[in-house]
Amino acid sequence: MRRRLASGSTVPILTIVGFIIALWYVMAVVLNAPWAYDQAGRQGVTLDFGGLVAATWSQDRPRLPAPHQVATEFWNTTIEVAPTSRRSLVHHAWITLSATLMGFVMGATLGILLAIGIVHNRAMDASVMPWVIASQTIPILAIAPMIIVVLASLGLTGLLPKAVISMYLSFFPVAVGMVKGLRSPDRILLDQMHTWNASGTQTFVKLRWPAALPYLFASLKVAVAASLVGAIIGELPTGAVAGLGARMLSGSYYGQTIQIWSALVMASILAASLVALVGLAERLTARAMGARP
Amino acid sequence: MTVAAGGTPVIEAQGLSLTFETNDGPVHALSNVDLRVDKGDFVSFIGPSGCGKTTFLRVAADLEQPSSGSIRVNGMSPAEARQKRAYGYVFQAAGLFPWRTIEANIRLPLEIMGYGQAEQRERARRVVELVELEGFEGKYPWQLSGGMQQRASIARALAFDADILLMDEPFGALDEIVRDKLNEQLLDLWRRTEKTIGFVTHSIPEAVFLSTRIVVMSPRPGRVTDVIESTLSPDDRPLHIRESRDFLEIAARVRDGLRAGLGDEL
Numbered sequence: 001m002r003r004r005l006a007s008g009s010t011v012p013i014l015t016i017v018g019f020i021i022a023l024w025y026v027m028a029v030v031l032n033a034p035w036a037y038d039q040a041g042r043q044g045v046t047l048d049f050g051g052l053v054a055a056t057w058s059q060d061r062p063r064l065p066a067p068h069q070v071a072t073e074f075w076n077t078t079i080e081v082a083p084t085s086r087r088s089l090v091h092h093a094w095i096t097l098s099a100t101l102m103g104f105v106m107g108a109t110l111g112i113l114l115a116i117g118i119v120h121n122r123a124m125d126a127s128v129m130p131w132v133i134a135s136q137t138i139p140i141l142a143i144a145p146m147i148i149v150v151l152a153s154l155g156l157t158g159l160l161p162k163a164v165i166s167m168y169l170s171f172f173p174v175a176v177g178m179v180k181g182l183r184s185p186d187r188i189l190l191d192q193m194h195t196w197n198a199s200g201t202q203t204f205v206k207l208r209w210p211a212a213l214p215y216l217f218a219s220l221k222v223a224v225a226a227s228l229v230g231a232i233i234g235e236l237p238t239g240a241v242a243g244l245g246a247r248m249l250s251g252s253y254y255g256q257t258i259q260i261w262s263a264l265v266m267a268s269i270l271a272a273s274l275v276a277l278v279g280l281a282e283r284l285t286a287r288a289m290g291a292r293p
Numbered sequence: 294m295t296v297a298a299g300g301t302p303v304i305e306a307q308g309l310s311l312t313f314e315t316n317d318g319p320v321h322a323l324s325n326v327d328l329r330v331d332k333g334d335f336v337s338f339i340g341p342s343g344c345g346k347t348t349f350l351r352v353a354a355d356l357e358q359p360s361s362g363s364i365r366v367n368g369m370s371p372a373e374a375r376q377k378r379a380y381g382y383v384f385q386a387a388g389l390f391p392w393r394t395i396e397a398n399i400r401l402p403l404e405i406m407g408y409g410q411a412e413q414r415e416r417a418r419r420v421v422e423l424v425e426l427e428g429f430e431g432k433y434p435w436q437l438s439g440g441m442q443q444r445a446s447i448a449r450a451l452a453f454d455a456d457i458l459l460m461d462e463p464f465g466a467l468d469e470i471v472r473d474k475l476n477e478q479l480l481d482l483w484r485r486t487e488k489t490i491g492f493v494t495h496s497i498p499e500a501v502f503l504s505t506r507i508v509v510m511s512p513r514p515g516r517v518t519d520v521i522e523s524t525l526s527p528d529d530r531p532l533h534i535r536e537s538r539d540f541l542e543i544a545a546r547v548r549d550g551l552r553a554g555l556g557d558e559l
Contacts, residue, residue, distance in 0.1 A: 188388045191356055195382040196402045197375055206401065210392050289392035290433035 021067050031063040032056035065258045074262040086242070093266050095243040096231050099159055100274070103166020104227040108220060110167060111174025118175075119182040119208070120200070129179075136172050140165065140230065145237040162234030162243075169230040170223035174216070181215025182208045210289065217282035224274040232267060244270075300331030303457055303489045304353055308362035311348055321514030322348040325362070328508065328517060332456075335483055335490045335527070337500035338508045339547060341555065345515025346493045346508075350459050353491065354382050366457070378406060380457035381450030385465055387442035389434040389449075396421070396430035399449045406453055420448040423482060440471040447479070451486070458490045464499070473532060476502055480530055497551075498535055501525075501543045509547055511554025519550035 029052065036055035040047045047055065057066040065073075077089040085091060114132065117124040144165050151161040185207050193203045235245025244263045251260035287293075311323040323345040330336050338346035351357040352364060355371035366374035374380065389398045396417050403413045421430055424444040434442055443463055450458060464472045480503060483490055494500050500507050505527055509519040524539050534540050 186386075186388070188384050188386055189390065192382070192384065192388050193405075194356065195354055195375060195380070196405045197378060198405045202405050206405070207390070210390070290394065291392075292433075292435050 024064075024067050025057070028062065028064045028066040029053055029056045032059055035059065035063070061255045062257055065261050069258050070261045070265060073258045074265055077262060078266075089247070089262060089266050092242055092244050092247050092263070093270060096228070096235065096245065096267075097270060099162035099231040099234065099243070100166055100224075100227045100270075102159060103163035103230055104170055104224050104274075106163060107167040107170030107223055107227060108174050111171040111219070111223070112178055112216075114171065114175040115178030115182055116204075118179050120204075132172060132175055135168070140169060140233055141236075143168070144233050148234070148237060162231050165234040166227040166230035169226040173219040173222040173226065177215045177219025177222075178212055181212030184215065185211045213285060213289070214282075217278060217285065220278045221275050221282075224278055225271050228267065228271050228274065300333060302329050302365075302368075303332050303334070304328070304330040304364070304366050304491065306349070306353075306362065306364040309349070309352065309359050309364050310361045311345070311352060311357060312360045323352070323359070324514030324516045326515075326517055328520075330489060330491060330506075332489055333487055335480075335492065335503055335505045336508060337492045337494055337504040337506075338510060339494055339497065339500045340510030340515075340551065341495065341512055343512035343515065344510035344554070345512070346510050347461050348515065349510075350382075350461050350491055350493055354380060354459055356382075378453055379455055380459050381453065381455045383443075383446055383450050383458070383460040383463045385462045387434070387439075387446040389442055389445060391434055394431050394433055395426060395437070395445050398434070398445060399452050402449060402453055408453075416452050420451045423451060423485075424448040424478070438471075440467050440475060443467065443475065444478075447482075451482075451488075456488055458488050460490065461493045462495070463492075465494070472499070477532060479503065484528065497544050497547050501540055501547060502530065502532075502535060507543070507547055509550035509554065511551070516554075518554040519546075521546055521550070 033052060033056055036047065036052055036059070040051075040055070056062070057069070059065075062069070074089065077087060081088045083090040083094075114128060118128055119125070147164055147168070148161045151157070151164065182204075189207055189211075190203070193207055198206070231243070232245040232248070235243040236249055244267050247263040248260050251257065251263065306326050306328045309323055309326040309328075310321070313320045313322055322343075326345070326349065328349070338349060340346050348357060352359050353366055353371055355375040364371060367377070367379045369377065369379070389395075390401065393401065399417045399420060400413045403416060408416070417430070421427055424447055426441060426444055426448065429437060429441065429445075434445070437445065447458075447460075447463065464475050467475065476499060479490075492500075492503060501523070505523050507521040507523065508517055509521065510516065511518045521543060523543060525534065525543070
C-alpha cells in the first residue's frame with residue numbers, strides 16, 4: 001500500500017492540491033482585506049491579524065471567496081437540494097453537459113469526416129485545411145452570439161445552438177489529429193495492401209482506421225474539454241436562464257462571487273470526468289487491440 | 294544474357310529501364326535489363342545498394358512503373374498479375390499489423406480476397422504449420438522475436454495460392470544464426486510448395502546457398518552483369534555444403550562479377 005502510494009501519482013497530486021488551497025487562503029486574505037478594513041473603519045473598530053483573517057474568510061460578496069465558502073455553497077446547491085430544483089447546481093450542470101455531449105458527438109463526427117475527405121481527396125487536401133485553421137483564429141466569443149442569433153431566426157433555440165458552438169470548438173482537434181492518424185501507416189503496410197489488390201475501402205477499414213485510433217483518442221480528449229468550454233460560452237450571450245454559463249453570468253450581475261466559483265468548480269469536475277471517460281475508452285480500446293501493456 | 298529455354302517463363306523482362314527524377318538529377322535505377330525467371334526457379338538478385346535489385350522486384354510487383362522496356366509476369370502486365378494475385382511479396386521488415394494477432398495477420402490477405410471464414414482458418418493453420426509457428430497464432434507481433442515475425446510474414450505471403458514469391462532482403466535484419474535456420478527452412482518450403490521465388494539479398498553465401506540461378510547486378514546505372522547457373526543439386530543442400538568446392542567456386546564467380554561491375558568505384 002505504502003509502495004503503491006509512493007510510486008503512484010496520488011501523493012504528488014495531493015501535494016499540489018494542498019499547496020494551491022494554501023495559496024488560495026492567503027490570496028483571499030490579501031484580496032479581501034481592503035473591504036474588511038473599510039468595514040472595520042466604518043464601525044470604528046481596529047482589526048488585529050486574527051480579526052482580519054476571520055473577516056476576509058467570511059464575507060458575503062468577497063472578491064475571492066475562501067475555499068470553505070465555495071465548498072459550503074457547492075454542498076448546499078448539490079446535496080441539500082433536489083437535482084430537479086432550479087437552485088440545484090446538478091440541474092444546471094446537466095443542462096450544460098447535454099449541450100456539451102451533443103456538440104462533442106457532432107464535432108467529432110465532423111472532424112473525422114473532414115479528415116477522411118482531406119486524406120482521400122487531393123482537392124479537399126489543398127482547399128479545406130486552410131479554412132479549418134482559419135475557423136479557429138476567429139475568437140469564439142465574437143462568433144457565438146452570431147450563431148445564436150442566426151439559428152434563433154431560423155427557429156432553432158435551446159440545446160442545438162449551444163451544441164453548434166461546442167461543435168465549432170471540438171471538430172478542429174479531431175480533424176487535425178485524424179489527418180495525421182490516417183496518414184500514419186508505414187509505406188510498407190500500404191505497399192502490402194497494394195500487392196494484395198485491396199480496394200480503397202478495404203485499405204481504410206483494415207489499415208488506416210485502426211492505425212489512426214491512438215491519434216483519435218488523443219484528439220478526443222482535447223475536443224471534449226473544448227466542447228464544455230463551447231457549451232458554457234454558448235450560454236453567456238443568450239441570457240440563458242439555466243446552465244453553468246447562466247449561473248456564472250447571473251453571479252457576476254449580482255456580485256455573487258461564491259456562486260460563480262462553485263459553478264467554476266462544477267465545470268472543472270465535469271471537464272475532468274469527461275477527459276477521464278475518454279481516457280478509459282482509450283485504454284479499453286488499446287487492450288482490445290493487443291497493445292503492449 | 295538469354296538462358297537456354299527449358300521451363301515456362303514466369304517473369305520476362307526485355308530492355309527494362311527505370312529512371313527516378315530527383316533533385317540531384319536523374320537516377321538510373323534500372324538500365325536495359327533483360328531477364329527471365331522460369332517456373333520453379335529460385336532466383337537470387339545480388340549486388341551493392343543502388344544496383345536496382347529491389348527496384349526490379351518492385352517493378353515486377355507493380356509497386357513501381359518502368360520508364361521503358363517491357364516486363365511480363367505470368368504472361369500478363371505486372372498490374373494484371375497483381376490484380377490476379379499472382380504473387381506474394383515479403384518485405385525487408387515483417388510489416389505485420391500491430392493490432393492483429395499472428396493468425397489475424399495471416400488471414401488479412403484472405404479477408405481482402407474474400408475467402409470464407411472456414412477456408413481462412415484452414416489456410417492459416419496450414420501455413421502456420423509450414424513456417425513452424427504453431428502455438429503462436431494468438432500472439433501479437435510485439436510478443437515475437439524478429440525471426441518469428443519474418444516467418445509469420447512469409448506465412449502470410451504463402452496463405453493465398455500465388456505461385457510466385459517475391460522476397461526483398463527478408464532476412465537482412467536478422468542475426469546470422471537465425472538467418473541460417475530460416476535459409477534452410479525456406480529451401481525446404483520452396484521444394485515442398487514448388488513455388489517460383491525471386492529473392493533479393495546482398496549476402497553472397499545466402500545467394501549461393503539458396504539459388505538455382507544468381508543474377509549479379511551493379512549500380513550506376515543499375516544493370517545485370519552476370520547470370521550464374523548453380524551447379525549444386527537443388528534437392529540436397531545441407532548447411533555444410535557451404536564448405537564444398539562447388540559452393541566456393543560459385544561464390545568466387547559471384548564475387549568476381551560484383552567486383553567487375555563496380556569497376557573503378559572500388
